[in-house]
Amino acid sequence: MASLGSTRRTFAPWADPTAKPYIRFENVTKRFGDFTAVDDLSLTIYEREFFALLGASGCGKTTLLRMLGGFEQPTSGRIFLDGQDMKGIPPYRRPVNMMFQSYALFPHMTVETNVAFGLKQDGMPKPQIAERVARMLKLVKLEPFAKRKPHQLSGGQRQRVALARSLAKRPKVLLLDEPLGALDKKLREETQFELMDLQCELGLTFVVVTHDQEEAMTMADRIAIMDKGKVLQVATPAEVYEAPSCRFVADFVGSINTFEGSVTKAGSAARIRDRSGAEFSVADAGAAVAGDTVWLAVRPEKLRISRERPADAENALDGEIWDIAYLGDMTVYNVKLDDGRVVKASTINSIRRLEDALTWHDRAWVSFSADAGVVLTR
Amino acid sequence: MARLFSMIGSRLVIAVPYLWLLVFFLVPFFIVFKISLSQTAIAMPPYLPVFGLEEGVSGFVRNLRDLSFENYLWLFEDALYVNAYLSSLVIAAVSTLLTLLVGYPIAYGMARAPAALRPLLLMLVILPFWTSFLIRVYAWIGILKPEGLLNQFLAFLGIIDQPLVILNTTSAVYIGIVYSYLPFMVLPLYAALEKMDYSLIEAAQDLGCPPLTAFWKITFPLSLPGVVAGCMLVFIPAVGEFVIPDLLGGSRTLMIGKTLWDEFFFNRDWPVSSAVAVVLLLILVVPIAYFQRAQARAREEES
Amino acid sequence: MAGTWGRFNVVALALGFAFLYLPIVLLVIYSFNESRLVTVWAGFSTKWYVAMLNNRGLMDAAWVTARVAFLSATVATVLGTMAAVALTRYTRFRGRLLFSGIVFAPLVMPEVITGLSLLLLFVAINFDRGFATVTIAHITFSMCFVAVVVQSRLITFDRSLEEAALDLGATPVKAFFQVTLPVILPAVIAGWMLAFTLSLDDLVIASFTSGPGATTLPMKIYSQVRLGVTPEINAVSTVLIAIVTVGVVVASLANKRQDVLRQREAAE
Numbered sequence: 049m050a051s052l053g054s055t056r057r058t059f060a061p062w063a064d065p066t067a068k069p070y071i072r073f074e075n076v077t078k079r080f081g082d083f084t085a086v087d088d089l090s091l092t093i094y095e096r097e098f099f100a101l102l103g104a105s106g107c108g109k110t111t112l113l114r115m116l117g118g119f120e121q122p123t124s125g126r127i128f129l130d131g132q133d134m135k136g137i138p139p140y141r142r143p144v145n146m147m148f149q150s151y152a153l154f155p156h157m158t159v160e161t162n163v164a165f166g167l168k169q170d171g172m173p174k175p176q177i178a179e180r181v182a183r184m185l186k187l188v189k190l191e192p193f194a195k196r197k198p199h200q201l202s203g204g205q206r207q208r209v210a211l212a213r214s215l216a217k218r219p220k221v222l223l224l225d226e227p228l229g230a231l232d233k234k235l236r237e238e239t240q241f242e243l244m245d246l247q248c249e250l251g252l253t254f255v256v257v258t259h260d261q262e263e264a265m266t267m268a269d270r271i272a273i274m275d276k277g278k279v280l281q282v283a284t285p286a287e288v289y290e291a292p293s294c295r296f297v298a299d300f301v302g303s304i305n306t307f308e309g310s311v312t313k314a315g316s317a318a319r320i321r322d323r324s325g326a327e328f329s330v331a332d333a334g335a336a337v338a339g340d341t342v343w344l345a346v347r348p349e350k351l352r353i354s355r356e357r358p359a360d361a362e363n364a365l366d367g368e369i370w371d372i373a374y375l376g377d378m379t380v381y382n383v384k385l386d387d388g389r390v391v392k393a394s395t396i397n398s399i400r401r402l403e404d405a406l407t408w409h410d411r412a413w414v415s416f417s418a419d420a421g422v423v424l425t426r
Numbered sequence: 427m428a429r430l431f432s433m434i435g436s437r438l439v440i441a442v443p444y445l446w447l448l449v450f451f452l453v454p455f456f457i458v459f460k461i462s463l464s465q466t467a468i469a470m471p472p473y474l475p476v477f478g479l480e481e482g483v484s485g486f487v488r489n490l491r492d493l494s495f496e497n498y499l500w501l502f503e504d505a506l507y508v509n510a511y512l513s514s515l516v517i518a519a520v521s522t523l524l525t526l527l528v529g530y531p532i533a534y535g536m537a538r539a540p541a542a543l544r545p546l547l548l549m550l551v552i553l554p555f556w557t558s559f560l561i562r563v564y565a566w567i568g569i570l571k572p573e574g575l576l577n578q579f580l581a582f583l584g585i586i587d588q589p590l591v592i593l594n595t596t597s598a599v600y601i602g603i604v605y606s607y608l609p610f611m612v613l614p615l616y617a618a619l620e621k622m623d624y625s626l627i628e629a630a631q632d633l634g635c636p637p638l639t640a641f642w643k644i645t646f647p648l649s650l651p652g653v654v655a656g657c658m659l660v661f662i663p664a665v666g667e668f669v670i671p672d673l674l675g676g677s678r679t680l681m682i683g684k685t686l687w688d689e690f691f692f693n694r695d696w697p698v699s700s701a702v703a704v705v706l707l708l709i710l711v712v713p714i715a716y717f718q719r720a721q722a723r724a725r726e727e728e729s
Numbered sequence: 730m731a732g733t734w735g736r737f738n739v740v741a742l743a744l745g746f747a748f749l750y751l752p753i754v755l756l757v758i759y760s761f762n763e764s765r766l767v768t769v770w771a772g773f774s775t776k777w778y779v780a781m782l783n784n785r786g787l788m789d790a791a792w793v794t795a796r797v798a799f800l801s802a803t804v805a806t807v808l809g810t811m812a813a814v815a816l817t818r819y820t821r822f823r824g825r826l827l828f829s830g831i832v833f834a835p836l837v838m839p840e841v842i843t844g845l846s847l848l849l850l851f852v853a854i855n856f857d858r859g860f861a862t863v864t865i866a867h868i869t870f871s872m873c874f875v876a877v878v879v880q881s882r883l884i885t886f887d888r889s890l891e892e893a894a895l896d897l898g899a900t901p902v903k904a905f906f907q908v909t910l911p912v913i914l915p916a917v918i919a920g921w922m923l924a925f926t927l928s929l930d931d932l933v934i935a936s937f938t939s940g941p942g943a944t945t946l947p948m949k950i951y952s953q954v955r956l957g958v959t960p961e962i963n964a965v966s967t968v969l970i971a972i973v974t975v976g977v978v979v980a981s982l983a984n985k986r987q988d989v990l991r992q993r994e995a996a997e
Contacts, residue, residue, distance in 0.1 A: 144896075152889040154912075165899075439819075447831045451835060454849060535737075535742040547742065556923075558947070560954075564958070565756040608745075608749060666841055666842060683840075691936075700849065
C-alpha cells in the first residue's frame with residue numbers, strides 16, 4: 049500500500065530489500081529496577097524517513113528515544129546509527145540532536161545564544177556561528193526575536209527556538225519528544241505541516257515521539273505503535289488504519305467496531321459466525337483457518353445506517369439508535385443491538401440535515417460490505 | 427577521555443564534601459567519645475591518653491585496660507548533671523509549646539492573608555532570623571531587667587509598683603527561646619497552612635460545621651506535619667542552648683549546654699564535658715532521627 | 730478575601746510582629762542615647778558610634794569576623810553546592826545514607842557539641858587554634874545550610890535543560906557551569922549569604938575553636954555583655970542589623986524579580 053501525500057509517494061525504502069537501514073535497534077531491552085520499559089525490541093529506520101513512535105504514556109516510546117539520544121543506556125541489545133554501534137557513546141558525542149518536550153530552552157540566554165550553544169561547543173569560528181544562527185532564525189521565522197529571552201516569547205515561538213537550536217548543528221537525526229504537545233490545537237495543526245516541509249527541505253531523518261495518533265498519521269512516513277515496551281506494528285499511516293495487525297492497534301488508532309466470532313469458512317470469500325449466531329461474509333480471512341477465534345474489525349465510517357435493510361447488503365444487523373453525536377461534518381450513531389452490544393456508525397453530512405433524519409430510539413439497520421472489515425487473529 | 431574526566435568529576439562532587447564532613451563532623455564525635463573515657467590530668471591537653479595507636483599494640487591494650495566509665499558514673503552520681511539534663515528537657519519542652527502557641531496564630535494569619543501580601547509577611551518573619559542571635563538575646567536584657575523598659579512601662583501604666591523580677595529567672599529563658607526560635611516554628615507551620623485548600627473549610631461549614639469545630643477537625647489535623655517540623659526545629663536545639671540561659675537565665679537556671687560550657691571553660695575538665703556531650707547527643711538522637719524520618723516522609727509525599 | 734482574613738488574623742499578625750520587632754527597634758533607639766544607662770533616655774547622640782569606632786579591640790574583632798565570614802562562606806558555598814548536587818543527582822552510591830545524615834545533622838546539632846568536638850579534633854591532631862580553626866569550624870556547619878538551600882532549588886530544576894546542553898555537545902562539566910549553575914545561581918547566592926550571616930553570628934563554636942589573636946566580634950560582644958549592658962554594644966548591634974537588613978532586602982528584591990520572570994515563564 050502506498051503512503052499518503054503526493055511528494056512522498058515514491059519514498060518507500062522499507063519496501064526495498066537492498067536499502068540499508070540508517071538506525072537499527074537490535075533486541076534492545078531497558079529495565080528500570082523491576083520495571084521493563086523497553087522489552088526485547090528490534091526496529092529499523094531509514095535515512096530521510098519521518099518516523100513516529102506512537103503509544104500511550106508509559107509504553108516505552110520516550111525511553112526508546114532517550115536511548116537513541118544517549119540519555120539512557122540499554123540494559124541489553126544494541127543500537128546502530130549509520131552502521132556505528134552507539135554503545136557507550138555519551139549524548140555529547142552523538143550525531144543526533146533532540147528537541148525536548150519541555151523545549152528545555154536555557155532561561156538565562158537569549159534566543160540567539162540558545163541557538164548558538166551547540167555550535168560553540170563544537171568550537172566553530174564566531175563569524176560562521178553568527179551566519180548559521182541567522183540562517184536558522186530565518187528558517188523558523190524568528191529573526192526579529194533574536195535578542196529576546198525565552199520567557200519573553202509565546203509558546204509557539206519557543207517551540208521554534210527549540211527546533212532551530214536542535215537543527216543548528218545539522219544532526220544526522222533529529223529526535224522530537226512530543227514536539228507539539230504544549231501547543232494549542234490550531235497552532236499544532238499549522239506546525240505539523242511546517243515540520244513536514246522542513247524535514248523534506250533539509251533531507252533529515254526525524255524520529256518523533258507522540259501520543260497523538262492524528263499527529264502521527266499526518267506527519268509520519270511510517271508509524272511504530274508501541275505498548276508495554278513492545279512494538280505491535282510498524283507500517284505506513286494508511287496500513288496502520290486500514291490493516292491493523294491486532295485489536296490493540298485497531299482500537300488505538302481511530303475508533304472501530306469488533307465482532308468476536310469463529311471462522312466457519314477460511315480463505316477468500318470466508319464466513320465468520322459471531323457470538324449471537326449472525327454470520328458475516330468476509331472477502332478475505334487471511335491466515336485464519338476454520339474453527340479459529342477471530343475478531344472482525346470494521347471502522348464506523350464503513351458502516352451504512354438506514355431505516356430499512358438495504359437489498360444489496362452483504363452483512364447487516366438491526367437495533368435501536370441509542371445515541372447520536374452530531375459533529376458538524378459528520379454524525380456518529382451508536383446503535384444498540386438486541387443482544388446489548390453497541391455498534392458505532394458514522395455518516396458524512398454531505399447534504400444539509402434532512403427533516404426525516406434518524407433520531408433517538410428509532411429502529412435502524414447497519415450494514416457493511418464483505419471487504420469493509422479486517423479479520424484479526426489476536 | 428572526556429568521559430573519564432566526567433566520571434572523575436562526579437566522584438569528586440561526592441567525595442570532597444563527604445570527606446570534609448567525615449573529617450570535621452563525624453570523626454570529632456569519636457574523639458569526643460574517646461576522651462569521655464579518659465581522666466583529667468593537669469597537662470595540655472588536660473586528659474590522659476586513651477586507646478591511640480601511637481604506642482603500638484601493647485600500648486593500645488594497656489590503654490584499653492585503663493578505660494574508665496568513671497565520668498559517666500560521675501554524671502549520675504552528682505545530682506547537678508541529672509538535674510541539668512532534666513531541667514533542659516523541661517525548659518525546651520515548655521518553650522516549644524509556648525512557641526507553638528505564639529507561632530500558630532501568626533502562621534495562620536499569614537496563610538490567610540491576601541496572596542499579594544504573603545511574600546512581604548514571609549520576609550518580615552525571616553528577617554529577624556538573619557540578624558544576630560546574640561544581639562537579639564542581648565536586646566532582651568535591657569527590656570527585662572528590674573529597671574528595664576518593661577518594668578518602666580508597666581509602672582508608667584500603674585499596673586505594678588514593685589518592679590517584676592524577670593531577668594535571671596526561668597521565665598526570661600522562656601521568653602528568650604520563644605523569641606529567638608519563633609521563625610523556626612512559623613515557617614513550617616505557614617508552609618503547611620498555606621498549601622491547604624481553603625475550600626475544605628468552606629465544605630466543612632457547608633456541611634454544618636461551626637468555624638471553631640472546622641478548625642479543630644480540618645485545619646489543625648492538616649497542619650500537623652508543620653506542627654511536628656516546627657516543634658522539632660525548636661525543641662532539639664533548645665535542649666542544648668547555651669547563650670539564652672547564660673545571658674537571660676542567670677546562675678540559678680540550670681541547662682546542660684551551660685553546664686557543659688562551665689565544665690569546659692571554668693573547670694577545664696575535658697573528659698567530663700565530653701561525657702556530658704555524649705549523653706546529650708544520645709538524648710537527642712531519638713528526636714533527631716524522628717525528625718529526619720518525618721522530613722523524608724514529607725518529601726516522598728510531595729514527589 | 731476580606732471575609733476570610735478576619736480581625737483575628739490581623740490582630741495575631743500585629744501582635745506577632747510587634748513581639749518580633751519591638752526588642753530590635755528599642756535596641757536601635759537606645760544606641761542613640763546620650764546616657765550611659767541603656768534604659769534611661771537622655772537625648773539624642775551619636776557618641777557611642779564614635780566610641781565604637783575608637784574601640785581598638787572591637788574593631789580588630791570585627792575585622793577578624795569579616796575575614797572569617799567571607800572565607801568560610803565562600804568555601805562553604807562551594808562544598809555545600811557540591812553536596813547538594815551529590816544528593817540530588819546521585820541517588821545511589823555507597824554510603825549515601827550516612828552522607829545525607831551528616832549533611833543534615835549539623836542543622837539541629839547543639840552548638841556546644843559541634844564546638845567541643847571540633848576543638849578536641851584540633852587538639853588531637855595538634856593543630857594550633859586560631860583564625861584557621863574558626864574558619865574550618867564555620868565552613869563545616871554552614872556548608873550544611875548551603876546544601877539544604879541549594880538542594881531545594883535543584884529539586885525543582887528541570888533536568889532536561891542539562892540534557893539539552895549535553896545533547897548539543899557540552900560535556901557534563903561544561904553543562905554544569907554554562908547551564909545549571911547560572912540557573913540555580915540565586916539559590917547559591919542565598920546560600921552564601923546564609924553562610925556569611927551564620928558565621929557573623931556564631932558565638933559558641935567560635936569560642937571553642939578560636940585561639941589567641943582570633944577573637945571574633947560575637948566573642949567580644951559576649952565578653953562585654955557579661956560585664957554589663959553598654960550603649961556601645963547597642964551601636965555595634967545596630968550597625969550589624971543595618972548591614973544584614975540591607976543585604977537581605979536587596980537579595981530578596983533580586984529574587985523577587987527572578988520569581989516574577991519564572992512565573993511569567995510558567996504562565997505562558
